[in-house]
Amino acid sequence: MAKSWEEINARIASGDAVVLTAEEFGALAAEDGVKAAAKRVDVVTTGTFGPMCSSGVVLNFGHSDPPIRMTEITLNDVPAYGGLAAVDTYLGVTETSTVRGIEYGGAHVIEDLLRGRAVRLKASSPGTDCYPRTEIDTWVTLDDLNQAYFFNPRNAYQNYAVAVNTTDRVLHTYLGTLLPRLGNATYCSAGALSPLLNDPTYRTIGIGSRIFVAGAPGYVAWEGTQHNPHTDRDEHGVPVRPAGTLAVIADLKAASPEYFSAASFTGYGVSSFVGIGVPIPVLDEDIAATLALTDADLTATIYDYGVQRRSRPSFGTVSYAGLRSGCIEVDGKRVPTGPVSSLPKARAIAAELKRWIAEERFMLAPPVQQLPQPGAPGTKPLDIRTGEAI
Amino acid sequence: MARKRLDLTFPPRQSLKPVIYHLVKDYDLVPNILRAQIHPAQEGRMVLEVTGSKEAFQAGVAFLEGQGLTVNEAASDIVLDEDRCVDCGLCTAVCKPDALTLDPVTQRLTFDKDKCVYCEACVIACPRRAITLTF
Numbered sequence: 001m002a003k004s005w006e007e008i009n010a011r012i013a014s015g016d017a018v019v020l021t022a023e024e025f026g027a028l029a030a031e032d033g034v035k036a037a038a039k040r041v042d043v044v045t046t047g048t049f050g051p052m053c054s055s056g057v058v059l060n061f062g063h064s065d066p067p068i069r070m071t072e073i074t075l076n077d078v079p080a081y082g083g084l085a086a087v088d089t090y091l092g093v094t095e096t097s098t099v100r101g102i103e104y105g106g107a108h109v110i111e112d113l114l115r116g117r118a119v120r121l122k123a124s125s126p127g128t129d130c131y132p133r134t135e136i137d138t139w140v141t142l143d144d145l146n147q148a149y150f151f152n153p154r155n156a157y158q159n160y161a162v163a164v165n166t167t168d169r170v171l172h173t174y175l176g177t178l179l180p181r182l183g184n185a186t187y188c189s190a191g192a193l194s195p196l197l198n199d200p201t202y203r204t205i206g207i208g209s210r211i212f213v214a215g216a217p218g219y220v221a222w223e224g225t226q227h228n229p230h231t232d233r234d235e236h237g238v239p240v241r242p243a244g245t246l247a248v249i250a251d252l253k254a255a256s257p258e259y260f261s262a263a264s265f266t267g268y269g270v271s272s273f274v275g276i277g278v279p280i281p282v283l284d285e286d287i288a289a290t291l292a293l294t295d296a297d298l299t300a301t302i303y304d305y306g307v308q309r310r311s312r313p314s315f316g317t318v319s320y321a322g323l324r325s326g327c328i329e330v331d332g333k334r335v336p337t338g339p340v341s342s343l344p345k346a347r348a349i350a351a352e353l354k355r356w357i358a359e360e361r362f363m364l365a366p367p368v369q370q371l372p373q374p375g376a377p378g379t380k381p382l383d384i385r386t387g388e389a390i
Numbered sequence: 391m392a393r394k395r396l397d398l399t400f401p402p403r404q405s406l407k408p409v410i411y412h413l414v415k416d417y418d419l420v421p422n423i424l425r426a427q428i429h430p431a432q433e434g435r436m437v438l439e440v441t442g443s444k445e446a447f448q449a450g451v452a453f454l455e456g457q458g459l460t461v462n463e464a465a466s467d468i469v470l471d472e473d474r475c476v477d478c479g480l481c482t483a484v485c486k487p488d489a490l491t492l493d494p495v496t497q498r499l500t501f502d503k504d505k506c507v508y509c510e511a512c513v514i515a516c517p518r519r520a521i522t523l524t525f
């Protein structure tokens with residue numbers, strides 16, 4: 001009963017495509033079986049909304065008169081990168097304000113731009129013959145910018161760790177506040193709705209895939225940084241720990257503050273919640289089988305964040321259904337859980353993407369090139385070496 | 391019986407122990423300290439939950455004022471800004487009395503203020519700074 005990308009796109013174009021969210025598809029498959037669900041449904045939409053530190057925007061300000069070659073740049077006192085062409089910059093979400101520290105950072109500047117607010121741009125330069133101006137102090141809005149687009153080097157992590165803390169002190173981490181002596185556990189995945197958990201071996205998600213990025217139509221641009229397909233997988237081929245990642249690109253001007261939220265993690269720093277949604281074509285029963293997996297089938301590995309090393313000791317795995325119940329057992333102790341990734345937002349994203357496909361005829365794009373597949377070499381660590389050793 | 395929240399401001403070097411002791415012993419009130427901000431050299435702040443009869447409560451408040459304390463009824467509050475909240479649930483992981491929980495079905499944040507003990511753990515934990523303690 002295999003369907004081709006062309007057949008599915010033709011059905012989207014004619015308005016006949018049957019589109020369900022991953023949660024809806026899981027429920028349908030549980031009722032009618034995977035085979036019947038695969039036959040009936042053309043596209044399954046996924047969504048996730050979690051903190052994604054490796055995100056940021058490319059901005060072009062246009063030229064002032066006389067022009068400046070901006071070398072030191074700040075936006076609302078948040079430094080932006082000055083190592084590109086004269087009035088280009090990259091602003092990363094984790095950059096912090098020189099005045100307000102982690103309470104305001106790159107992510108907050110981006111959220112302010114998305115909300116239509118004016119942002120103060122200050123830049124300086126040594127001055128050159130072609131760019132004589134040495135200083136500029138002005139205000140810009142998103143509309144004023146020539147180009148403004150997300151280029152996020154690492155989004156949509158395929159699975160993530162469950163964090164616990166066995167030490168005697170409170171830990172402030174990017175997975176939130178971890179209470180001492182296994183006082184709580186936090187986790188960060190949309191589970192059954194998560195894009196890369198629904199296509200565990202990157203059959204349909206690859207470079208050039210059309211996706212939802214913070215409310216805007218965008219693309220998978222490349223494998224994400226630390227993309228590591230070569231990790232432990234369960235009997236369905238789904239990773240049980242952090243694995244694949246996506247680098248994504250999308251127009252900031254088409255994005256929405258509904259799906260991009262700045263975040264300040266006490267004791268850790270600035271980040272941003274980014275909404276990512278990926279449509280997956282139901283090409284055959286194989287892909288339908290992983291699309292049908294629910295939170296009860298998907299698992300994550302529990303790590304002790306009290307051990308501040310690259311390799312942290314593990315407490316085994318737990319299912320997402322268990323995590324969502326609000327309480328899990330770790331080392332014989334009942335531990336309350338808190339998600340970091342927002343399920344209501346993930347649901348809204350999957351539903352919005354479904355609407356795009358069903359009503360706005362958002363077409364799917366088969367990958368121009370595949371992402372590195374399982375079996376490829378894993379992530380390399382960074383060794384600390386001296387100059388003499390080289 | 392009534393249960394009320396009091397926000398006390400007291401002058402520097404005021405010793406609070408005897409004050410609390412008298413509330414219990416002379417006025418038959420049951421105070422529960424929800425939050426205290428005490429620096430010996432500065433003005434102090436304390437949020438108390440007091441249980442007792444209406445008369446005892448009034449007499450107790452008059453006593454506190456007689457001791458030079460400024461008494462405000464339930465002036466401080468934990469406030470959740472729902473527009474800023476993204477339902478990430480991080481606050482629920484640190485809220486020991488389960489005042490903040492996620493709805494089991496919708497996974498949206500719910501706040502049961504009656505269970506709140508004003509520990510402020512959620513204020514620090516919320517990455518959206520959606521929860522504030524207002525005095």
Ligand code: SF4
Nearest residue numbers: 485506507509510512
């Ligand atoms: S102040 Fe403490 S008890 Fe009240 S909601 Fe926040 S964490 Fe819970």
Ligand code: SF4
Nearest residue numbers: 475476478479481516
């Ligand atoms: S931590 Fe903040 S954003 Fe997250 S659910 Fe609680 S109030 Fe909402």
